[in-house]
Amino acid sequence: MKDKIIETFSNELRILIDNIIIKEKKIFVTLKAENIDQAKELEPLKIECEQKISNFNFFEDINISFTTIKKKFSKVIVVSSCKGGVGKSTLSVNIALSLQKLGKKVGLLDGDIYGPSIPKLLNINTKPDVNDKKKIIPINHKGIEVISIGFLIDEKKPLVWRGPMLQSAIMQLINDVAWNSLDYLVIDFPPGTGDTQLTIMQKIKIDYALIVTTPQEIALADTRKGINMFNTFNIPIAGIVENMSYFVCDNCGTKHFLFGENGGEKLSKEFNIKLLGKIPFHSTISKNCDSGTPELIYNNSDLNKIYLNISKSLIKQ
Numbered sequence: 117m118k119d120k121i122i123e124t125f126s127n128e129l130r131i132l133i134d135n136i137i138i139k140e141k142k143i144f145v146t147l148k149a150e151n152i153d154q155a156k157e158l159e160p161l162k163i164e165c166e167q168k169i170s171n172f173n174f175f176e177d178i179n180i181s182f183t184t185i186k187k188k189f190s191k192v193i194v195v196s197s198c199k200g201g202v203g204k205s206t207l208s209v210n211i212a213l214s215l216q217k218l219g220k221k222v223g224l225l226d227g228d229i230y231g232p233s234i235p236k237l238l239n240i241n242t243k244p245d246v247n248d249k250k251k252i253i254p255i256n257h258k259g260i261e262v263i264s265i266g267f268l269i270d271e272k273k274p275l276v277w278r279g280p281m282l283q284s285a286i287m288q289l290i291n292d293v294a295w296n297s298l299d300y301l302v303i304d305f306p307p308g309t310g311d312t313q314l315t316i317m318q319k320i321k322i323d324y325a326l327i328v329t330t331p332q333e334i335a336l337a338d339t340r341k342g343i344n345m346f347n348t349f350n351i352p353i354a355g356i357v358e359n360m361s362y363f364v365c366d367n368c369g370t371k372h373f374l375f376g377e378n379g380g381e382k383l384s385k386e387f388n389i390k391l392l393g394k395i396p397f398h399s400t401i402s403k404n405c406d407s408g409t410p411e412l413i414y415n416n417s418d419l420n421k422i423y424l425n426i427s428k429s430l431i432k433q
């Protein structure tokens with residue numbers, strides 16, 4: 117099907133193709149552009165693309181967009197799980213911190229536009245400024261560049277996104293931010309496999325997904341859906357991190373497996389993906405995240421080692 121579609125394209129359009137994904141009756145075409153201005157100039161080719169695809173009378177949903185972000189970042193990593201509450205935001209922040217400890221220039225994008233939690237996790241209360249090119253300047257938080265939709269909206273008002281608003285919000289976070297050149301952009305990916313996720317995957321050139329899960333069967337079931345979603349989009353998976361794996365009793369030192377044992381290993385074998393680490397359930401993590409001081413987690417030498425090892429494995433990929 118893909119080849120048949122491409123055959124109908126003009127040569128000018130063909131050389132712009134970055135990726136084409138077909139998922140049931142949905143098609144996602146990503147076209148390459150140097151920058152946003154060039155993307156605007158290439159609009160007629162985007163229209164051609166849409167027309168040629170609709171001539172097939174097959175797709176119910178045609179999504180065409182330009183990707184312009186890649187050059188700013190050496191690597192884009194999304195931290196994902198299909199399930200909420202498994203620790204994606206906590207891991208995103210800690211991966212950003214540990215990559216920075218390993219000498220990398222890091223940015224953190226809160227992609228969870230329904231429940232942005234990075235501002236609270238890092239205790240950022242300031243609003244970002246806009247530069248003379250009308251781009252949003254990311255907040256520099258102890259050397260990490262951070263952006264979240266939470267900076268741009270009123271936290272107290274509930275978010276009800278309609279399709280076009282959602283698209284433009286994501287586009288803003290991607291294109292209208294004056295990121296510096298970074299080694300890593302870590303994205304806290306929203307839970308689920310809906311249109312928000314698909315839009316982000318289409319618009320950003322993602323290098324890897326880092327999958328986080330708890331060992332609990334109900335979390336694994338959702339995480340499988342997430343892994344399949346990345347596989348559909350041909351996005352490589354860097355590895356699995358098992359979070360809240362066990363709890364070590366302060367008094368007797370015994371490990372208690374609160375959510376079951378070896379769930380991460382199970383997924384790792386099932387999908388042939390590396391298990392990069394197991395993070396215990398630890399009050400140092402939740403307390404410091406609640407108080408906006410996740411950097412203090414690293415005073416605990418065991419936790420320090422675990423996070424650094426996960427980031428070292430990411431750097432090796």
Ligand SMILES: Nc1ncnc2c1ncn2[C@@H]1O[C@H](COP(=O)(O)OP(=O)(O)O)[C@@H](O)[C@H]1O
Pocket residue numbers: 199200201202203204205206207233359360395396397398399401402403405406
């Ligand atoms: N390893 C851990 N130990 C203790 N608490 C944790 C751990 N990981 C996450 N938490 C806590 O669990 C809650 C959910 O984590 P969060 O990162 O917000 O999940 P998600 O982003 O997947 O919804 C938060 O209150 C967080 O502080």
Ligand SMILES: [Mg+2]
Pocket residue numbers: 204205206228231233304
């Ligand atoms: Mg979250």
